Amino acid sequence: MLGGPINFVNPLSVLESPGTLTGDFYALNFEKKAKSGRVILNLGPQHPSTHGVLRVLCELDGEYVDRAEPVLGYLHRMHEKMGEVKTPWQYIPNLGRVDYLHPLAWNWAYVGAAERLAGLEVPERAEYLRVIGCELNRIASHLLWWGAFVMDLGGFTPILYAFEEREKINDILQIITGSRLTMANFRFGGVCADGDERFFRLIREFIPYLRERLKMYQGLVTDNIILRRRLEGIGPIDVDMCQRYGATGPILRAAGLPRDTRRDYPYSVYPKLEFPIPTGPINDCFGRYLVRLREIETSLAIVEQAINQIPDGPVIMDKAPKATWKLPAGESYWAVEGARGQIAVHLLSDGGKNPYRLKLRAPGFSNLSLFAEAAQGTLLADAIAILGSLDLVIPEVDR
Amino acid sequence: MLKAIWDNIKGLYSLVVGLSITGRYLLSPVETIHYPRQVVDDEILASFRGPIQLTLGKKDPAQTRCVSCQMCVKACPGHCLKVTKGEAKAPVAWTYDFSYCCLCGACVESCPTGALEFSHKVYLVTVSREELIFDLLADLKKRAATRAEAPTPTGSAATGSASIAASAGSAAPAPPAAGTAAAAAQPSPKPAQA
Amino acid sequence: MDLSLAIFVQIIVAALLVIGLMVGNAVVMVYMERKVAGFIQRRPGPYEVGPWGTLQALCDSMKLLAKQLYRPGNVDIILYYLAPILAFFPVLLLFLPIPFGPYLTALNVNEGIILILAFAGLGVLSNLLAGWSSNNKYSLLGAARAVSQTVAYEIPMILALLAVVFQCGSMDLKNVTEQQGAWPWEWNVLTQPLAFFIYVVSLVGETNRAPFDLPEAESELAAGFHTEYSGMGFALFFLSEYANMLLVSLVAAVFFLGGYKGPVADGFWWIFIKAYAIMFFLVWIRWTFPRVRFDQLLNINWKWLLPLSLLNLWLTAIIVKLLI
């Protein structure tokens, strides 16, 4: 009994005699701690607003969520084990599958960790192409989040507007990555393909276009009184909570701390680019919403500078590692800023054919872990809003 | 109290703004492409990485450049390639199981002779797993035959090293692909359009 | 005796016509909803079945009819099957007093609006039974929401209509129509703009349409009270939802927009044009706005609509008293 409401027990019997529930291991474990007279609602794994296959067990007091516990693992594919049975090169396509909305950042975290470990030099043009790809990808990720979040709140149209932009970004990224979803154009020591004239032309056309569209988003969604009333003051997540749960990315920035791996641990050509780090005026759902929308503008600014600064040159180093390349022995922990927070890869090698151990630090994993505390005592609808505001991509959480 | 009323009136105005935006889009033309009747531009497909195929031979298009060195087979993370070496260097069988392929390009990039490239097959549809196991040598012969009927100028001299877009030797050699081939050879932000 | 037999036959014929109207309305509305949603979202909507997808709704209803009636385990069987029927049939009755044209009324009753409002309250019972009997927690929550929402939104709705009743001095729908003129400036909407606004807002709440579609809020409660219904059970809920929409829109047309009266020639076409204009507006806002939260929904009702409608009623009463 995996999904849906926990077995078919009459809701009345829950009120009369708790303890008669049957369910799977997780449901029973959750139910053990439930107070009497409470309804236990099983949101997911198949549920319209759990973004894939997250499952949340909720103990409801009326419509108030008294206790919530996310149950993970429905999309677990053991990417860490796959990292140990494939050569470093062969593992690169896997990274696109870890987080399909911001695959290039995951590519970068892994490739970057290996490059640090092996001491590879990346040509500057490749670094710029990485920045452009990663930032466009971040915009695409935030756009999809924006649409899905508004859909969680009951507005169906924005997600399709977001997809229009997303398709344009996919058209652009397809030129340098060859695919539209699970992109993987990063190679050790560079990227696999150069952008052509059309690539830069499309980006130049896209930047003013998206800026215009962002104004439309403002009118259609951001200023909408219903949306504001749904989000303002809901689910405050302060710095202390972020610290205790290790939350990063827009959640931490909405809490008021300008932490951004691109700035704190400057990598690639980010030091040459000027961009603000948006921090939220408020730490509630609406603050997180605003931070993400501003990050779209920030990323646009970065891309605009990058396409103007990009130098000529090769896009991959000479004698770049091949598919059978071995990592030198050692340890490397390297992080990049993904759309959801700090993506880190802990890569250890004993000099063998495959990496010895690969640990993927998924920002969504830490961000989701605070949901139980943030959702406590909120209405069910607010809990859904909080869940949406965390920007979850379940494949990334489950890995 | 008064402020609350004023806020609500302003809020009602925001609803009108939202309605005007969706109303505008209601009257604007649709954005989608209606697939069987319309298709996306070839320009977009030119950079799409579909299932791999063998590059047409230099002298005889039907003759593959593959020398059965097994580099691609070793590089493939999905173990989807099978190359059987014949008497000479040339392969006698070249099987490609697309159902295991993750389109990473390891084979294309590791091929020392540039015998592999990505196709631009977007509309590939099969109803069974078996149909996804391609015999690439037969496919090459078929393409060579079509090409012989309608010869088109291509610039597919690029060795399969770095550029994914360099695979311009397919049946639909779009100008942008040739342009990227030039860009890969001598990268610059604005390569000369071929 | 003869007269009562004639009325009986008239009602039977009218009921059959109304069933036809309800089904036809659902077909039109499904098509309109999907087409409007499609164009708002910049896609074509239904396209393949029939010219411009016009037969899509018919095909959908065929599919629903042909589907197996799947019943989950441990449901309360009687109530489970009773609920969709109960949702469908009271709505039939509600169309009887509506004056579709100068001589096109199924049942002339003096207190037509009372009849409509009284039976409109029955609809919520079916939601409650559906949610209760289907042995699903989402359904139960949806049913609880449906009851409190519908009960709450009926009050400002009644009060808004009552203001018009005060003004016209009649509860007879035909009489109310006759007192309005053909042109828009002769309609009640000009004399009762606040009542019209309140009525339209509570109409959205009453028919459980987005942004007030809390009982079936899909991102929270999967599908709310009808989560466990498939096939014909679902189709009946669907029919009754659209029939309810048509009904309240017709009432709005009668009370505020001059009913069957219109420029050039009076007739049933005017009332339908007006009703479908209101329904188009309902569809439009559904695809524009996010959903409100449940407590906000009730706050809007009790803190804003109810005082406003009372104020409106009071003002109307004073003005009517002074003028007469």
Add this chain to the structure above:
Amino acid sequence: MTFDPEKWLTSWRQAGAWSLSRHDPAKEGLRVSAFLPPQALVRCAQELRAARYSLLDISTLEAREGLVVTYHFDSLDEPARLAFRALVSRKKPVAPSLYEVFQGAEWHERESADFFGLIFEGNPNPIPLLLPDDLPGPPPLRKKEADLAPLAKLGLLGQAEILDPDFGDLIGQPVGSGHQGSQAC
């Protein structure tokens, strides 16, 4: 505020660290790390919490000497990533839970428990997180005896200053070795 590695090295030395390492942040991504005795973990985590550090992740790996549990921390105020590690026996893998200090540790610990069969004492909800509750077989990331690499080879101790003699014996580096290197770094 600038990062002062000495502060943490001193604090860990007092806590009875087995070894202390300085790292090259550009290459390894960390400033300092230390092997701490398991009983000192919670206290050191509390110090980090008081200094506004947050727990990034818990990364476990199996080496020949035992299971190494690496706790990665980052400061909320400055770029100062650091880590401390615990070495636990492969036969009886028990480590203390950091749940009381960093609530986010609960999930990371459960993940390590899934993958390596580690037991975290004090975890409030010690049930499988990512793997199903009825998964047969050993924990998936445990390696075969023959595949295990020694700690020294994995670069965890590159420039380490060994403080504990038993630990030094275990990893084959005497106390005080690597000290010069650590100073030079």
